[in-house]
Amino acid sequence: MENYTVFWFRRDLRIEDNAGLYHALTSGNKVLPLFIFDTEIIHKLPKEDARIEMIHAALRNITDAMERNRCKFGMYLGQPKAVFESLLKKFNITKVVTNHDYEPYATKRDTAIGEFLEKNGVAFETYKDQVIFEKSEVVKDDGTAYKVYTPYSRKWLKRFAEQGISHYPSETHLDQLAPVEQPQLSLEDLGFSPSAVPQPQYTFNPTIIKEYEETRNFPAVDKTSRTGAHLRFGTISVRKMVADSAKEENPTFLKELIWREFFMQILWHFPHTPKSSFKPKYERIEWRNNEEEFQRWCEGKTGYPFVDAGMRELNATGFIHNRVRMLVGSFLCKHLLIDWRWGEAYFAEKLLDYEMSSNVGNWQWVAGCGVDAAPYFRIFNPIDQIKKFDKQHEYIQKWVPDYQELTYPQPIVDHKFARERCLTTYKAALNA
Secondary structure (H helix, E strand, O other): OEEEEEEEOOOOOOOOOHHHHHHHHHHEEEEEEEEEEHHHHHHHOOOOOHHHHHHHHHHHHHHHHHOOOOOEEEEEEEOHHHHHHHHHHOOOEEEEEEOOOHHHHHHEEEHHHHHHHHHOOOOEEEEOOOOOOOOOOOOOOOOOOOOOHHHHHHHHHHHHHHHHOOOOOOHHHHHHEEOOOOOOOOOOOOOOOOOOOOOOOOOOOHHHHHHHHHHOOOOOOOOOHHHHHHHOOOOOOHHHHHHHHHHOOOOHHHHHHHHHHHHHHHHHHHHOOOOOOHHHHHHHHOOOOOOHHHHHHHHHOOOOOOHHHHHHHHHHOOOOOOOHHHHHHHHHHOOOOOHHHHHHHHHHHHHHOOOOOHHHHHHHHHHHHHHHOOOOOOOOOHHHHHHHHOOOOOHHHHHOOOOOOOOOOOOOOOHHHHHHHHHHHHHHHHHH
16 A cells, blocks of 8 residues: 655645645655545634635645646535545555644644644654744844844844755655545535635735835835735745845845744744733733724724724725724724723724734734834824825725715714823823
């Protein structure tokens, strides 16, 4: 009976420059490629979740590429352990290969899968693929984690200059795929329907990188790369993005990619942060958590046009411009005194580019309770932000065309009043 290596696709939905796939294809065995729609995850999602549609489309692209090598890519629905139990009965599998995932659920799952496979005499190998540096590869000289971005980025850049990037030409070894029939699944098979949210297209070229510094703060200009969702699901190689960004003289785009890795290592070293403030004293804040006001924020009906534009863009597209993300987050936590975890959960449901590490890190940043956070007394003025970043009201006009109509809501709260209330509430908590 022929021996097989399984390659388990997860957050790496491409055949090019895929570290784990490369190692699987060069293992000496024929490779069975598969993806598992984990019911522990997908059963908690809305039935028209655009992310499932994006994953499914990426898997179809992989399938098309693999069919040219007479391989039928496998799509499975269920709990990973049950899927592997079934596969071990059908195939003589000696090794399962995948790429690292750093989120708390994923690390717990992978530990359990590794133990199960080991008991069945199957090797389990995982590789670094979605970041340049992971876990404790960029730490202080004493071995502890960085909690401030700037020194982390300096060390990151130093290591990068010394080490460079290794690429993995997985696409050149597809002849090692096993010509085996495996199941295909439609969206309907998974229990999902097509979403009204359009699938994200990205633009990544030297012009985007070069002009990023001067264009990134103006949402109407729309000169961001839109690569976030593609990095999230690995349809683009982070090594290619970093290598191309490092070629350009302007480092701003590269620094954004480093921020992503900074937050990833924070989540790895401090896995409690999705549920708790990094700075414990911020847990004492007396949030108002008014559900009606939260709903108005979600729907983009706060009466502050820049805030509402951002939320309406998010709801319609699964994307929100980074400058506006900071504003809507600050507004929720500081103007409305609603717990950052409420906003984080809403973004987790809506964002196509949702990554737990960045989402939690950025929400704790705006709330003032995280690593390298904005000080609590930094409160964005939603009117001044328009003057700075949408002076001609182009972005607002696009997403809130009713902002000058009589039907447009009055401001949910007075800015000056909200600012004073926030400062008083935060001071009371932090000085207690």
